[in-house]
Amino acid sequence: MASRPKATILDIAREAGVSKSTVSLVLQGSDLIRPETALKVRKAIEDVGYVYNRGAANLRKAHSNVIGMVINDLTNPFFAEMAVGMERVFQSAGIVPFIANTAENPVRQEEVLKSLMEQGVAGLIVSPARGTTPGAFRRIEMAGLPIVFTMRRLPESRIPVIAPDNHRGAWLATAHLIGKGHRRLAFFGGSSDLVVYHERLGGFREACEALGIAKRDTLVVEGETSRKGGIACLETALAMTDPPTAALCFNDAVAFGVMLALRKRGLEPGADFAVVGFDDVIEAQHYMPALTSVAVDSAGLGERAAHVMLKMIQSRTTRAEDHIGAVNLVVRDSCGPDRRAGMGDAA
Amino acid sequence: MASRPKATILDIAREAGVSKSTVSLVLQGSDLIRPETALKVRKAIEDVGYVYNRGAANLRKAHSNVIGMVINDLTNPFFAEMAVGMERVFQSAGIVPFIANTAENPVRQEEVLKSLMEQGVAGLIVSPARGTTPGAFRRIEMAGLPIVFTMRRLPESRIPVIAPDNHRGAWLATAHLIGKGHRRLAFFGGSSDLVVYHERLGGFREACEALGIAKRDTLVVEGETSRKGGIACLETALAMTDPPTAALCFNDAVAFGVMLALRKRGLEPGADFAVVGFDDVIEAQHYMPALTSVAVDSAGLGERAAHVMLKMIQSRTTRAEDHIGAVNLVVRDSCGPDRRAGMGDAA
DNA sequence: GCCTATAAATGGAACGTTCCAATAAATCAA
DNA sequence: TTGATTTATTGGAACGTTCCATTTATAGGC
Known part of the structure; x- marks a missing residue:
């Protein structure tokens, strides 16, 4: 042995x-x-x-056949789906993607990126951890290594981004809620250090304004982008005088949390309080009630990111255009009409 | 540029x-x-x-600081949790784990393993894809590379395995159902090409026998280990004359499918048909009704596997003992008493 | 038979590290 | 001062590939 x-x-x-x-x-x-x-x-x-021995080979060949996928939260099914989409594309190109998880930790992210570079990857696909500093990718850019971001965008960076149309998605969802008769709306979860947050919140705000909801009738509560965060948001909101009757949630995880918290209070999601999620993860359709959510086509975004990366590697460039993926609202059962608006319904 | x-x-x-x-x-x-x-x-x-340039260094140094994690289904949250557990351990040992997904495809698995070996990994942690041939790891063993399996065991292999106590878990769950008064039990999902399947099914069978359930009162239906598989299993079971009143499911995904299918038929999971899952993924507690499931401590198993791997690397051996992780039944709301046994309850 | 063209196989110099053995510099004991 | 010891630094030979420039074998044309 x-x-x-x-x-x-x-x-x-x-x-x-x-x-x-x-x-x-x-x-x-x-x-x-x-x-x-x-x-x-x-x-x-x-x-x-x-x-x-590929290490020895790369000593002469300059370019390897592995690319690194750096993901901020592997336990979020959304990212797992995206990873699977990327893998599909890379496989047929003879490229092996290695996945690394940063668990939303910028320090861990730094280590992982370093290791991947030392390993001699041909390119990097990154969904940056929260709190990533703007300079974190300078070294990689300096090295001339192709890199693309997915889902998240860094404040002032010229690295290409593959992301869904967050603004439009939020707009659609908000319009849906307003269409159901809701007049006091909330935006739950997420935090302002994320660019995505501003995009989604922006869509929410603009829809409210365009459709005649006064700013003082909207409530924004930041929170963790998890079930736990959703629970906290709902508690906060319902503790207010004249609380909202509907909420757009930063993502599905937050929405699940909100529904859970509603149930705990004896309220029925959908009938007593409308909730919309974002991402449309597979679980969304299996919840009770099934969650209305903005579908972003995670696997499709992953494939798109992989294609852009391949193009960059082949053309030996480090530049590429952003890609904004189409979104669409999937209406299910989690948004009833505003109770107070529709008194006629009640007995 | x-x-x-x-x-x-x-x-x-x-x-x-x-x-x-x-x-x-x-x-x-x-x-x-x-x-x-x-x-x-x-x-x-x-x-x-x-x-x-770590490739160049490895040319002289013989052993690298990366280990490969090969996972059969990244979209199953169970494996994501396990991966996170492993990462925690490796990180503090200065080792970087690279994750690769095989999507239950033995061919893909072959490619991924080859690539990882060529990359010069120090060790491999593998959850084998379904249908892996017994010889698939011969080359790796020949190369003297440390390797440990998680969750799944290959028929006749001397590679160490880190897995939960499937037999005992199934036993506990089955006993729970019988204790609730059920006398016609089913085992749903999984397929006999998995060793795990036989372990869990064995626990089910033994509990039935030990607690006085005749073999003809048990029903075993194989199926995909996914929601879809669960739905199919329930349809099959309910189509029979004198159908079961309770089921132990191969894993939580199957159980979710069963609950979904029950609802579609107008039956209430728990009250009209008892269901128990296996794995206790995070979602289990958030379902309606919350799913009773066998908790296997996925992150803990991941940590354990990582520790075994570290030991193997340090002691330059390719041998290690199996580790069977403790399990425990988490009782929630998905198992009511048998309706027919407890007629007195009804109005 | 010779010359040229093509096909098949080969030696050797890189590639970017590590690490041993050797050197150079500094310190100390006598 | 001299030699011995310790402390810092340094060439140079690996490591396992690739690929250019050659060599050798095979075939074709005259």
Whole structure:
């Protein structure tokens, strides 16, 4: 069981009775080699249990076949879906994506990026951790490594971004709530250090204004982008005098939290308080009641990001355009009409 | 923006007016270097924007600082939780885990493993894809690379496994159902090509036998380990004459599917049909009704696996013991008593 | 038979590190 | 002062590939 010295290209050469150059050529699938020679070499490779050393190869080849995916929260199913979309694209291009998780921790992110670069990746797809400093990617840019952001945008950075149309999504959702007769609306969850937050909140605000909801009839409460955060937001909101009757949530996780908190108070989500989510994760349709949410096509965004990356690698550039993915509101059962507006309904 | 030739250790040496050996020593944090010299070197590194080339280093150093995590289904939150547990341990050991997804595809798994080995990982933690052939890991074992399996075990393999006590978990859950008065039980989901399946099903069968349920009063229906699979299982079961009144599901995803299908038929999970899940993913407690499930401590299993891997790497061995993680039944609201047994309850 | 053209295979110099053995500089004992 | 010891620094030979420039073998044309 002792790990004997690993076989190298030279060992195979000896075994097969050819030169190391020939073996190298075979490994690269060159057509300069006579088929029967290639066969002999491949046989030797199999016999010896040879493992290709890509590190050594990259020493000469300059460009590797792995790209790094750095994700801020792997436990959020949304990102897992996106990762799967990317993988689909890369696989057919012969590229292997390695995923690393930063758990929303900028320090961890720094380490992970460093490690990936040292490993010699050909490119980086990053969904930045919250609180990432603007300079965090300077070194990577300096190194001329292709990099694209997904979902999140950094304040003043020229790195291309693949993200959904947050503004429009929020607009649509808000208009939906207003259309249901709600006149006191809330925006729940998220925090202002995220650009995405401002985009979604902006859509919410503009829709309110455009559709005649006075600013004093809107309530914005920041909070964690998790179930827990949603619960907290609802508590805060209902503690106010003249509370809102509907809320647009920063994402689905927050919305789930809100629904949970409503139930705990004996209120029925949908009937007693309308809630809309954002992202439309798979769970959304399985909740009771099924959650109305803004669908962003996570896998599609992942694929898009992967394509942009491939293009950048092939054209040896570090520039690319942003891509704003289409969104659409998926209406389910979590938004009834405003109770007070529709008194006629009640017994 | 053109990617100028990357700086090497020699460039820094020149910049700092020392030899490459000195730079190398500084990079490794050796205390053989005079502090002020080290400082000079570090300054040069910063100025030049140098990126360490780990591939080149590994050419001499034999062992790297990255380990590969190969996961069969990243979209299953269970595995994401496990991955996070592992990361926690590795991080403090200065090891960077790279995650790769196989999407239950043995071919993809083959590619991913090959790529990881070529990259020179120090070890592999694998949750094998369904349908993995027994020989799939022969090459890795031959190479003397430490490897541990999580969750799933391969038929006749001596690779150490970190997994929950499936048999006992299933036993507990089944006993719970029987205790509630159910006399016709089903086991839903999973397929017999998984060792885990046999473990869980075995626990179910033994509990039935031990607690006086005749074999003809049990129903086993195989199916996908997903919501969809759960839906299909329930349909099959209810189509039978004299159908079961309770089911142990292969995992939580199946259980969610079963609950969904019950609702669609106008049946209330818990009251009209008891269901127990397996894994206790976070969602379980948030469902309506909250799902009774066998908790397996996914993050804890991940940590355990990481520790075993570290030990193997340090002791340069490829052998280790299996670890069977404790399980416990978390009773929530998805298992009412058998309706037919408890007629007295009804109006 | 010779010359040229093509096909197949090969040696050797890189690539960016590490680490051993060797050197240079500083310190100390006598 | 001299030699021995300790402290800092340094060449140079690996490590396992790739790829250019050659060499060798094979075939074709005359």
